Each structure stands twice: as structure tokens, then as C-alpha cells.
Amino acid sequence: GRMGSGALVVAKHVRAARRLSEQFEGRMVRKTYWAVVEGEVDVDQGKWTDHVRKVPNEARGEVVAAGEKDARRAVLSYQVRRRFEGKTWLEIVLETGRYHQIRVQTSSHGYPVVGDALYGAATTFGDLSDDPRDRVIALHARDLAFRHPMTKEAVSVTAPLPPTWDAFPDVSPVKSDAEAG
Secondary structure, three states, X not given: OOEEEEOOOOOOOHHHHHHHHHHHHOOOOEEEEEEEEEOOOOOOEEEEEEEEEEOOOOOXXXXXXXXXXXXEEEEEEEEEEEEEOOEEEEEEEEOOOOOOHHHHHHXXXXXXXXXXXXXXXXXXXXXXXXXXXXXEEEEEEEEEEEEOOOOOOXXXXXXXXXXXXXXXXXXXXXXXXXXXX
């Protein structure tokens, strides 16, 4: 399935790949996502801590009580970038990397990702495919920040938004990227 869009890192040789994967495993890679969710998130920034697990024999996750079998702690922080038309554009930083984590957590807090019918979204996004697994959702891996495996310099890979995001009013990276610079 296609689902989200976004940044990807590819290593050119084995040693680099190993050092990169150590950074991913050691949570040294900062992953920033953009999501447009249904509903207006009223708090400008926050942190959600839940316990999630993959539903056995199904391609989806769920939030469960901490003591449940296979429950893993899932933590993300979010910042509201803009609210419009009953939706909220969020910038999300993952502190853990769980199965479908952003989709599961936003949905369980009452804000499913736009287009994400699997997790309860009512609105569609992008081209409609007959197969739900091929549908695109409004979740985008915006930025990966890590250390270069050889030089140790800080590297940031930013992915441009796909054209499907043009459907949202005023969702443009220009303003924020200029502020950040």
C-alpha cells in the first residue's frame, strides 16, 4: 500500500548502513511528521503517551491498557501548525516507533488522520482507490535528522509535500522553513 509520503534515508555501503541503523535503534534519529487530522485539536502543543499493540492477525494497531499482552509504550509530541475547516495540521515528533503509531494514537485521541478509513476517518484524501490499502492518507514524513555515519556531522533530510496536500488551504512549508532558518 502507498499510505503516507515522505523522507527516506539510503546508505551507500554496509558500514554506513550499520551505523545508521544503530542511530535508528538508539533513538538518535529525530523523525518529524506532518499530519492533517479530523477535528480541531484545542491544545497548541502536547505529548501523548499510550500503550499500543498490533492487533493479532490484522494489519492494524490499537491502544490497550498498559498491562495487556504485547502492549508497548508509545510516545509522541505534537504541535498545532494550523486549524482550518474542522481539521488540524499537526507537526509530530515520534519518541518511540510503534506499529502505525501516529495513526493509532491520533485516532484514539479523537483525531484520525484525514483519509485514514482504517482508523475511523470520515473524510477522504487524494485519489480514491477501490483497495483501502492503496489509499493515501494525510500523513507525511517531513524530516529525518541524524548524524552522518562517516563524518558525524548533523544531517537533515526534508521531503517536499506531495501534490495531494494542495487540497488543504494554507498548508505550505514556506513560512515555517523561513522561520526555522
